[in-house]
Amino acid sequence: MSLEILLIAVVTALATSLIGVFLVLRKLSMLTDAISHTILLGIVIAYYFVGDLNSPYLLVGATLMGFMTVYLIEVLLKVKHINEGAAIGVVFTMLFSIAIIIINTRYRNVHLDIDMVLLGNLEFAIFDRAQIGPFSVPRSLIVMSVVLLINLTMLNVFYKEIKLVSFDYALASVLGFFPLVLHYVMMTLVSLTVVAAFDAVGAILVIALMVGPASTALFYTKTLFHTILLTLGVAVLNSVIGYQLAVVFDVTISGMIATMTLLSFLLSFMLAPKRGLISRMFRIKRQKSDVAFATLIGHIQNHQGTQEAFEELNLNTLHEHLKWQKSFLDAMTDKALKAGYVEIENDCLRLTQSGKKYYEQLSFIR
Numbered sequence: 001m002s003l004e005i006l007l008i009a010v011v012t013a014l015a016t017s018l019i020g021v022f023l024v025l026r027k028l029s030m031l032t033d034a035i036s037h038t039i040l041l042g043i044v045i046a047y048y049f050v051g052d053l054n055s056p057y058l059l060v061g062a063t064l065m066g067f068m069t070v071y072l073i074e075v076l077l078k079v080k081h082i083n084e085g086a087a088i089g090v091v092f093t094m095l096f097s098i099a100i101i102i103i104n105t106r107y108r109n110v111h112l113d114i115d116m117v118l119l120g121n122l123e124f125a126i127f128d129r130a131q132i133g134p135f136s137v138p139r140s141l142i143v144m145s146v147v148l149l150i151n152l153t154m155l156n157v158f159y160k161e162i163k164l165v166s167f168d169y170a171l172a173s174v175l176g177f178f179p180l181v182l183h184y185v186m187m188t189l190v191s192l193t194v195v196a197a198f199d200a201v202g203a204i205l206v207i208a209l210m211v212g213p214a215s216t217a218l219f220y221t222k223t224l225f226h227t228i229l230l231t232l233g234v235a236v237l238n239s240v241i242g243y244q245l246a247v248v249f250d251v252t253i254s255g256m257i258a259t260m261t262l263l264s265f266l267l268s269f270m271l272a273p274k275r276g277l278i279s280r281m282f283r284i285k286r287q288k289s290d291v292a293f294a295t296l297i298g299h300i301q302n303h304q305g306t307q308e309a310f311e312e313l314n315l316n317t318l319h320e321h322l323k324w325q326k327s328f329l330d331a332m333t334d335k336a337l338k339a340g341y342v343e344i345e346n347d348c349l350r351l352t353q354s355g356k357k358y359y360e361q362l363s364f365i366r
Contacts, residue, residue, distance in 0.1 A: 002126050004126045004138050004141065005122060005123065005125065005126055005243070005253065006239070006240065006243045007141055008122065008125050008126070008138060008140050008141050008144065008200055008201075009122060009201070009239040009242075009243055009253065009257060010236055010239050010240065011141060011144045011145055011148055012140075012144045012197050012200065012201050012206075012209065012239075013209050013213070013235035013236060013238065013239040013257075014148050014232055014235060014236065015144050015147045015148040015151055015193055015196075015197065016193055016194075016197055016206055016209040016210045016235075017209050017210065017212075017213040017214060017231050017232060017234070017235035018148070018151050018152070018155065018228065018231070018232060019151050019186070019189055019190055019193050019210065020032070020209065020210030020211055020213065020214045020231070021214045021217075021224075021227060021228050021231050022162060022166050022186060023190065023210060023211070023214070024211060024214040024215055024218065025166045025167070025214075025224075025227075026166050029210075029211045029215075030084075030085065030088050031070070031073070031088060031187075031190070032190065032194065032206070032207050032210045032211060033088075033092070033207050034069055034073070034088050034091060034092035035066045035069050035070070035187075035190060035191055035194050036194045036198060036203035036206050036207055037092060037095075037096040037203060038065055038066065038068075038069045038091070038092060038095035038096055038099075039062035039063075039065050039066050039069075039191065039194060039195050039198070040062075040096060040099040040100075040103075041065050041095045041096070041098055041099035041102075042058075042061040042062040042063070042064055042065025042066070042068075042195075043058050043061060043062050043065075043099075044099050044102050044103060044107070045061055045065070046058045046060065046061025046062070047061075047107070048106075059195055059196070062191070062195040063188070063191045063192050063195050064191075065095070065191075066187070066188075066190065066191025066192075066194060066195065067184070067187065067188055067191055069091055069092075069095060069191075070184065070187040070191075071184075072091045072095075073087045073088055073091050076090060076091065121200070121202075122200050122201050122202075122205075122252075122253045122254050123252070123253060125138055125139075125140040125141075125199075125200040126138045128140065130142055140199065140200040143196045144196055144197060144200070146196075147192060147193050147196045147197075150189070150192070151189060151193065154185070154189060158182065158185075161177050161182055162182060162186065163224055164177060165177065165179045165182050165183065166224075190210075193206075193210075194206050194210075197209075201254045201257075202254050204254070204258060205254040205255075205257060205258045208257070208258040208261045208262070209235060209257075209261065212234075212238070212261035212262065212264070212265050213231045213232070213234040213235040213238065213261065213264075214227070214231045215265055216230075216231075216234050216261075216264050216265045216268045217230035217231040217234055218275075219268040219269065219272035219275045219276065220268070220272060220273075220275075234264060237264070238257055238260040238261045238264055239257050239260075241260050242256040242257030242258075242259065242260040242261075243256070243257065245260070289332075292324075292328070292332055293332055293335060293336065294362050295322070296322070296329075296332050296333070296336060297336065297341060297342075297351070297355060297358060297359050297362065298359065298362065299312070299313075299318075299321070299322060300313060300342060300349050300350065300351050300355070301351055301355075301356070301359045304350055304351060309348065310346075310348060313348040313349045313350070314347055314348050315329075315333070315344070315347050315348070315349065316347065318349070333349065336349075336355070339354070339358075340352060340354045340355075341354055341355030341358050342355055
């Protein structure tokens with residue numbers, strides 16, 4: 001396999017994941033899926049007029065169709081009782097279906113097929129080359145490098161404005177940052193990035209690269225800057241590992257990179273230190289245990305020294321009053337005994353001085 005293929009994959013991953021951070025933050029991930037499919041209609045329409053698959057006007061037509069997709073979705077969102085998911089679904093299926101119908105009725109003998117758009121052909125991207133001075137460079141590498149440069153430039157110039165629009169659309173509007181204009185600028189960048197990337201890696205991998213790395217990074221980061229940096233790192237790592245595994249197992253590179261993107265997300269979803277599923281499960285279990293422990297201490301304090309103390313605090317009946325399993329009560333009692341908060345007297349629990357001090361700190365029980 002060629003190093004040039006890996007470079008195309010890495011540059012594409014950087015360009016798509018960079019713009020994908022803001023789509024994920026604004027909960028517009030499904031918009032990527034819609035645009036990555038509806039641009040096919042833009043390509044078909046442009047081909048109808050120019051009749052050349054290598055014409056740059058195909059890129060223009062696809063980009064304009066991506067912009068049109070966003071505009072039509074925005075129009076439908078203004079209609080009552082239509083939410084964002086429904087609007088995306090209607091526009092996405094309509095425009096993509098029209099493209100498929102046109103291809104199957106007018107261009108059966110033209111190399112303009114659905115598989116090319118969805119799956120891409122990264123392995124053969126190096127054979128479509130352009131001459132830059134004395135150097136022959138894959139055209140996809142040039143295009144994606146330019147797109148990456150455009151995305152980096154826009155992010156650098158309008159970082160504060162894009163950040164504000166992403167987190168507080170209303171405040172951005174009040175401060176006069178023209179959030180609607182920035183929104184359409186961002187969507188135009190999304191369209192351009194998707195169109196430039198899909199020819200080499202396919203729409204499926206474009207969706208994975210735009211959504212996957214950013215979603216993975218959010219399990220570990222709290223600030224936008226760190227999220228962007230980690231997103232780019234995850235995108236590059238997935239591309240490199242996916243490329244190497246594709247070489248070893250002799251499978252499609254785009255498919256393996258998409259698989260690695262999914263695996264990295266699933267691993268983070270399960271194992272992330274603070275926001276992973278397993279960590280949350282242990283935290284919830286610990287919180288339940290802490291609340292139960294505090295409840296036991298509070299119950300003892302409330303009934304200690306009263307006439308019903310023998311009934312309420314007796315180890316044989318206490319679980320019935322607290323409506324706990326006997327085994328769970330035993331576990332909480334052992335914890336309280338080891339902490340030195342309670343002691344047993346005549347088969348009844350009573351608080352020690354340490355236990356009373358602990359209870360005084362539990363202001364939420366009072």
